[in-house]
Amino acid sequence: MTEISNVTHKIIGVAVIWNNEKQILIDRRLPTGTMANLWEFPGGKIETGETIEECIEREILEELGIKIEVGKHLITVDHTYPHLRVTLTVHHCHYLSGIPQAIECAEVRWVGLDELDNFDFPEANGEIIAALRKR
Ligand SMILES: Nc1nc2c([nH]c(=O)n2[C@H]2C[C@H](O)[C@@H](COP(=O)(O)OP(=O)(O)OP(=O)(O)O)O2)c(=O)[nH]1
Numbered sequence: 001m002t003e004i005s006n007v008t009h010k011i012i013g014v015a016v017i018w019n020n021e022k023q024i025l026i027d028r029r030l031p032t033g034t035m036a037n038l039w040e041f042p043g044g045k046i047e048t049g050e051t052i053e054e055c056i057e058r059e060i061l062e063e064l065g066i067k068i069e070v071g072k073h074l075i076t077v078d079h080t081y082p083h084l085r086v087t088l089t090v091h092h093c094h095y096l097s098g099i100p101q102a103i104e105c106a107e108v109r110w111v112g113l114d115e116l117d118n119f120d121f122p123e124a125n126g127e128i129i130a131a132l133r134k135r
């Protein structure tokens with residue numbers, strides 16, 4: 001039997017933003033809504049007509065107020081939560097300018113790769129963090 005899934009599918013561009021101290025920028029989600037309070041790599045939904053790279057650059061400026069250079073693709077993770085399917089296309093990015101501000105999130109932080117274990121991320125992020133550690 002074939003089952004057609006009606007679950008919402010979000011196509012998301014995600015940034016792993018590096019600074020010159022080999023730190024990564026992470027943000028904590030707002031205390032309301034899906035995956036409340038969890039930490040994530042900043043990003044958001046792709047808009048019609050834009051590439052994933054353009055999406056990432058735009059979302060980071062909108063959400064954090066900083067300029068970045070979008071670099072190499074790291075991994076694409078397709079994950080289904082109980083009420084939501086996400087496709088996270090993750091790129092390495094380099095920090096260029098501006099002070100990160102928590103415009104659409106609760107908090108932002110620069111952290112080292114070895115510090116990521118101290119933060120709670122959504123389930124889909126396990127694969128992203130594993131890919132980062134493999135390098
Ligand atoms: N930006 C980002 N989203 C992630 C990560 N891991 C993960 O499961 N997600 C999920 C959470 C959200 O459901 C979705 C991102 O979509 P979004 O940022 O456009 O949506 P949202 O839930 O924040 O809110 P909204 O804009 O739909 O109101 O992907 C991650 O590391 N970064």
Ligand SMILES: [Mg+2]
Pocket residue numbers: 043044045
């Ligand atoms: Mg978002």
